Amino acid sequence: MTISGKAKLAGVMGWPIGHSRSPRLHGYWLNQYGIDGAYVPLAVPPDRVEQAIRALPALGFRGCNVTVPHKEAAYRTVDRLDATAKRMGAVNTVVVGEDGSLEGRNTDGFGFVENLRSGAPGWSAADGPALVIGAGGAARAVVASLLDEGAPRVWLVNRTRARAEELAADIGNVDGGGAIEVADWVSRETLLEGAALVVNTTTQGMAGQPPLDLDLRALPGSAVVTDIVYTPLMTPLLSAAQARGNRVVDGIGMLLHQARPGFAAWFGHEPEVTEGLKAAVLQG
Ligand code: ATR
Numbered sequence: 424m425t426i427s428g429k430a431k432l433a434g435v436m437g438w439p440i441g442h443s444r445s446p447r448l449h450g451y452w453l454n455q456y457g458i459d460g461a462y463v464p465l466a467v468p469p470d471r472v473e474q475a476i477r478a479l480p481a482l483g484f485r486g487c488n489v490t491v492p493h494k495e496a497a498y499r500t501v502d503r504l505d506a507t508a509k510r511m512g513a514v515n516t517v518v519v520g521e522d523g524s525l526e527g528r529n530t531d532g533f534g535f536v537e538n539l540r541s542g543a544p545g546w547s548a549a550d551g552p553a554l555v556i557g558a559g560g561a562a563r564a565v566v567a568s569l570l571d572e573g574a575p576r577v578w579l580v581n582r583t584r585a586r587a588e589e590l591a592a593d594i595g596n597v598d599g600g601g602a603i604e605v606a607d608w609v610s611r612e613t614l615l616e617g618a619a620l621v622v623n624t625t626t627q628g629m630a631g632q633p634p635l636d637l638d639l640r641a642l643p644g645s646a647v648v649t650d651i652v653y654t655p656l657m658t659p660l661l662s663a664a665q666a667r668g669n670r671v672v673d674g675i676g677m678l679l680h681q682a683r684p685g686f687a688a689w690f691g692h693e694p695e696v697t698e699g700l701k702a703a704v705l706q707g
Pocket residue numbers: 556557558559560561562581582583584586624625626627
């Protein structure tokens with residue numbers, strides 16, 4: 424790839440950043456669309472995040488993605504927040520305005536929902552209650568986006584119940600929309616019976632970790648099962664769901680789709696998620 428002196432610039436800030444797949448992801452799109460631009464990894468230690476984000480306009484950057492552990496610091500640093508970032512208390516996408524101001528957005532929930540829409544055509548959050556397992560950072564985006572998209576109810580279970588209660592209190596219920604109901608870890612298999620969607624947001628099932636401890640016996644055949652873990656792509660949970668005939672959606676698509684709004688804002692082209700992109704991102 425050749426870039427000129429006028430190249431549009433963006434990147435991803437994290438610490439560490441070496442394992443991020445975002446440079447490969449955006450680099451693929453830049454090549455694909457023949458855009459004069461660059462998207463680079465930015466290794467920024469925690470004590471310099473604010474300084475680094477503030478420097479984006481001075482360096483001529485159009486913006487950046489923000490990843491672990493800087494999403495909350497970015498939330499505190501930007502000049503403006505979109506409604507989703509405000510609700511989330513976290514920013515994953517920073518867009519530099521014409522006037523040099525910094526806008527913080529959160530596209531993780533968008534990525535989650537778009538991945539389900541494309542991986543399970545016809546799926547709608549309004550189809551029925553969702554069972555969300557886990558209460559970390561990713562679960563926040565998942566729960567908020569499901570409620571925003573019209574899920575009638577989200578059952579939230581986490582090994583440590585207090586964290587699920589905290590998430591529910593922070594995300595809250597939407598006016599006229601669905602509700603979050605925190606349930607005990609031990610009740611997760613009972614809840615499957617009424618679920619239209621099951622989401623694993625825990626680290627269980629990741630390579631090197633034990634599988635998620637969940638017997639799917641009670642789950643209706645029409646339910647969709649998805650995992651935010653994508654190493655491996657087919658987690659034990661997804662394999663078990665597929666084997667009993669449920670539709671499954673793997674987790675890499677959430678990463679691919681969350682990247683779309685940032686790319687469009689920085690580089691001026693609405694990018695597409697394709698099999699070629701998926702293969703390129705998984706290669707690294
Ligand atoms: P994030 O990075 O998204 O904030 P995290 O803090 O690493 O996430 O949390 C990952 C999730 O995996 C949490 O819901 C965690 O449960 P706890 O809150 O009880 O720690 C869950 N998790 C991790 N190990 C687990 C295990 N062995 N069994 C069940 N859940 C587990």
